[in-house]
Amino acid sequence: MSALRLQLWLWLELGLYAYLGQTWFGWTPGRALLAGALFLLALRLGQSLATWGFSARCAEPGELRPRLGQILHEAAASLFTQLLVLPLPSLWMAPDRLQAGRPIVLLVHGYSCNRAVWWLLRRRLEAAGLNVATLNLRPPFGSMGRMVPLVAARIAALRQEQRNTPIILIGHSMGGLVCRSWLARYGAQKGHGVRRLITLASPNSGTALARFGFGQNSREMQPDSLWLQDLRHERPNLPVIALENPLDNFIMPRAHQRLTGADNQRTPPVGHLQLLYDREVAAQLIALCQK
Structure with a gap:
């Protein structure tokens, strides 16, 4: 979601609560x-x-149960991301800085987020010697199909700037579905330069939580959506690694993160947003990108 829209929403929400406090309880401003x-x-x-x-x-039988510390870490990551990172992206994310000769990792964010959500993971990937590119998906609550051309345009721009450098796609949550849709639409074309796709806690078979979301993309992420049914018939023509978070609190059931025909692996057990801040998850992604 755009930073300006988030800022306006937060100020309006805060103003409403303050107004109700003054009106109902007679509090000072x-x-x-x-x-x-x-x-x-x-x-x-x-x-x-x-x-x-x-x-x-x-939850399905045998799934992990979260400990209190894991729940609190996810809550802290959620508050920090929603209230400080996403509304103020310029404080956290400078423009992409690509260096010649290094592999490129294109990070594609998830539902209701923007590129600022990658601020810490980008630092860790760059410290490992990788180029990192990002983009903002728009419209925030529109169809995922309308977001695919943005991914295609970013990939084309990267190829123009770094002609023979391989590109690895990493999509977190909804971003993984947008990347899969890009593969279905553009993956067969020659010269795109993408060598691998990594989906990170993506609802590859949908998530029950999407029934409580807003927008067309939320409806498309429901397990029985026609959009997902159509995507399910597409077989990727390049290697795909589907990373399943065994403790995810957004993808329900958690097995819906797996993808038929992909190399299905597990991440360390952390919350859905905490994945973006966890050092072990970053190390796992670095190892997969350096293969």
């Missing part, structure tokens, strides 16, 4: 603003905790 900020934090925290409850209801 300062006290009402403080209470509104605390309520906003509590609401976002509750949303994060609710995903764990819902994932427990959708």
